[in-house]
Amino acid sequence: MGKVLSGLDMFHIAEVLIDTKDELKFSAPEELPGAVNMKIDPKSEQEVFYADNVAYATVNSLGDIDGDMEVADLPLDMQSRIFGKQVEKGIHFSSADDKTLEIALGFRAKLSTGGYRYYWVLKGTPELVPVEHKTDEGKATPQTAQVKIKFMPLTNVKDGKRRWDAKAEEGNGVNAETWFKQVVYNADSFASSENDTVVDVGK
Template identity: 55%
Template structure:
């Protein structure tokens, strides 16, 4: 029987605390309620190698990885953390001194055969968010928060140049605990480690 993927929920993001030759560390993932849509566009450039009067081989070169997500709202507390805004007496200030942090971004989608397919995008730098609003014309017409980030491969040897992880519920995989940490290594899901992944990137 065939399988289709539909639906979307469980947006999460986590700070990438360290990604260098010495270590790879992520913060604890935080839930972003109100997932609406997501689009991930990994761009690649193909180089054709010609021999024997024809295309002999083709090489893919990784380019930009653009993520665009829409959600009901990106809470102000999380905006302050991601974009480095300063808070004074409950007022959030954006300035030219702000420093945006690198993040990982995760979510899941339903499978028509049961269970979910899970995703983490591992290292992205968010763009500043646009602000859109309009007057109420007799009924509420909420504006979606639009989040954009450019993703890239991890640099740490622990990250092995990876930029995405994905898995799906099956007889051999249990997605419980997927959002407890950023998944950049599959060892935590080994059958002898129990059904829940722990201690990645701590």
């Protein structure tokens, strides 16, 4: 029987602290409650090479990686941290000088055969959150926060190996507690227990 994915929960966000050719470092992940929807749309650019008067080979290259995240709410404190807003006496101010963080995003989806499939998308820059509200028409209408994120491969070629995502299914040490403990960008970055036992994920 094939596997069917359903549901979505456990959004986690971490800051990309350093991503250079020689060094890679993330902050500790922080959970963002209220996951509603997540879409990751990597664009593949395809080039056909012709030889001997026929299509001889097809070369694929990675293009844009578009992400759409929807949550019940993106708290003001988290918005200020992600988008570099200034907070004065509890008031959150936006300015033309704000600097948006690069973030990694983790989440999971339920498998019909039991357990979950886990994800990390490793580096993305969110767009500012639009403000859209609607008057209640006889009953309260829930209004969610929708964030567009432009993802890209890591710059790091030593540890991150220019990767842009990691996936694993539950088992062999992979579960909610271990997967979201850190951003998983290679096998050595994943610790499945307090003794830092490493399982083979992220390849």
